[in-house]
Amino acid sequence: MVEGNFVDYIRIFIRSGNGGKGSAHLRREKFVEKGGPDGGDGGRGGHVIIKGNKNYWTLFHLKFTQHIRAAHGENGGKQHSHGADGKDAIVEVPIGTVIKSAETGDVLKEITEEEQTFIVAEGGKGGLGNAHFKSATRQTPRYAQPGIKGIEDKIILELKILADVGLVGFPNAGKSTLLSVITSAKPEIADYPFTTLKPNLGIVKNRAYQSFAIADIPGIIKGASKGKGLGQRFLRHIERNALLLFLIPADSDDILQEYKTLANELAAYDKELTHKEVFIAISKADLLDEELKEEIDQEVQKEFSPKNYIYISSVTQEGLQPLKDKLWERLQS
Numbered sequence: 001m002v003e004g005n006f007v008d009y010i011r012i013f014i015r016s017g018n019g020g021k022g023s024a025h026l027r028r029e030k031f032v033e034k035g036g037p038d039g040g041d042g043g044r045g046g047h048v049i050i051k052g053n054k055n056y057w058t059l060f061h062l063k064f065t066q067h068i069r070a071a072h073g074e075n076g077g078k079q080h081s082h083g084a085d086g087k088d089a090i091v092e093v094p095i096g097t098v099i100k101s102a103e104t105g106d107v108l109k110e111i112t113e114e115e116q117t118f119i120v121a122e123g124g125k126g127g128l129g130n131a132h133f134k135s136a137t138r139q140t141p142r143y144a145q146p147g148i149k150g151i152e153d154k155i156i157l158e159l160k161i162l163a164d165v166g167l168v169g170f171p172n173a174g175k176s177t178l179l180s181v182i183t184s185a186k187p188e189i190a191d192y193p194f195t196t197l198k199p200n201l202g203i204v205k206n207r208a209y210q211s212f213a214i215a216d217i218p219g220i221i222k223g224a225s226k227g228k229g230l231g232q233r234f235l236r237h238i239e240r241n242a243l244l245l246f247l248i249p250a251d252s253d254d255i256l257q258e259y260k261t262l263a264n265e266l267a268a269y270d271k272e273l274t275h276k277e278v279f280i281a282i283s284k285a286d287l288l289d290e291e292l293k294e295e296i297d298q299e300v301q302k303e304f305s306p307k308n309y310i311y312i313s314s315v316t317q318e319g320l321q322p323l324k325d326k327l328w329e330r331l332q333s
Helices: 175-182 232-238 255-269 271-275 290-300 320-332
Strands: 009-015 048-052 067-069 089-093 097-101 107-111 117-121 152-159 165-168 200-205 211-216 243-249 277-283 309-311
Touching: 009 117, 048 097, 048 107, 067 089, 107 117, 117 152, 165 175, 165 232, 175 200, 175 211, 175 320, 211 320, 243 255, 243 320, 255 271, 255 277, 255 290, 277 290, 277 320, 309 320
Parallel strands: 009 067, 048 089, 165 211, 165 243, 243 277, 277 309
Antiparallel strands: 009 152, 048 117, 097 107, 097 152, 200 211
16 A cells, blocks of 8 residues: 555565576696686576665655566686676565565565565576586586576565554544654544555653554454455554554444454454454543543443553543553553
8 A cells, every 4th residue: 555655565576697607618728738627607696685674664665666686697717717696686675574475475474673684586506617527538528507597576575564552443533643642653634534544653752761663553444354445455564563552432332342343353354363462542531521431431341441441532631641651561561
């Protein structure tokens, strides 16, 4: 999905380098009769390598890259001269990038660490020079091996955001507003569904020397796990979050049912998501008086302990500091 500079999906054609030819040279020098074979080996073709770089947070730098080609290995030469290896093509990607085969969809590797590398296409091996084929019965072989061809393939690079907390909720639940007031992120905010068409990542600074990353995942709707709305495109960003923060507005028709619908969509996408720790923030608390809060408490506590949810208001700042404290506490446990 692409919006502005955020790109989390790229399909690229890759080709590693061909191996260089081995040399079939025969030594020819003055005063040296029948010098014999002295052909060197061909160089290895360049690899196509994917490398993690923590300075990237999106695949935008690859948005207009359709082909990645490594250099060919050079041919071997006389006097046992080895051909130079082809230059590798190194593709730097953000931490959290998944590499898939475009043909089968199989996951080839996940880049989860800075400087981590993965050879996605090996360069062809260089051919052996004729010096390797000399024997007692074959003193002057006039042939050498050709280099092995490189690999051509298509791959998919798919980004999964690495964040401590994933912010989950229906469209227009106020996720972007919350993110804007507890972090320095500046997401687009408007009063209509699907304002957020890309994940937004922000850093929450909480008290002295405490900070954690929170990702605002674009709004989920019923049927999202089957591709409805923004569909599965963004559900994958939740997979790497340590904690899920469900944001449900206080003026929802049924807070518990809204939570269950969201949770069911996550479970339908990946059952492993049901094992993640969950915390609930009931937003727009500025609309509630104590009597309405008591009514909501009676309903919510049928499913959750009071320590697992909190009332907040992004407008009046109610509950925001306790929310940050609770999230930090959960992340440290």
